[in-house]
Amino acid sequence: MARPTRHRAEMEILDLAAGLFARHGFAHTSLKDLADAVGLSKAGLLHHYPSKEALFEAAQEACQAQGRRVLDQVAELPPGPARDRRALELLTDVALDLPGLVSLAFGAVTSPEEPVIAIEDVMVFEVFAVAPDGSDVERAIRVVGALAALAVLSVTANRAGEKTAWRPHIITTCLDALGHRRPGTPSPDPDPALAKD
DSSP: OOOOOHHHHHHHHHHHHHHHHHHHOSTTOOHHHHHHHHTOOHHHHHHHSSSHHHHHHHHHHHHHHHHHHHHHHHTTSOSSHHHHHHHHHHHHHHHHHOHHHHHHHTHHHHOTTSOOSOGGGGTHHHHTTOOTTSOOHHHHHHHHHHHHHHHHHHHHHHHHTOHHHHHHHHHHHHHHHTTOOOTTOOOOOOOTTTOOO
16 A cells, blocks of 8 residues: 655644544643544654644644635636535535544634634635625525534544545535525425514
């Protein structure tokens, strides 16, 4: 079996470390925990990253780099369903390949006591062409909801070992959250309690 490239090995280290930071928080993740997770001695890990802080910063930068890569690939598409679909395809591939980075990126939403990376810092609002002035609250909420679903579903797919089988369903679920229903899918009935007489 071929050895992974240096870049791939570094990404594996960052992804495993990011997953630990997301689960336990920076303060509660020791250098020994990190070294054990990535299969290195503490000295070996320190050879790659001079400190726990440097590893944490590198993981944050990797999250932001993935966001920039996705933004670069959809920036020329006009806002709308085609851009949303392409963004979700790209983000789903990242999430299925690097679940630790995704967990870290969304840690700010799930762990309010220790914000890790604000959603805005991974450029998702730009990726989905959400108005920067906050004027479209529903769109912003739908984007956050779709991405929360993407994060949870991709981590679950990884744990279940079902990345390939789950991928199209993750994308469809997120498109539904954005309001892009599949053709032939009926709209949900309005809540009768909210209907006007």
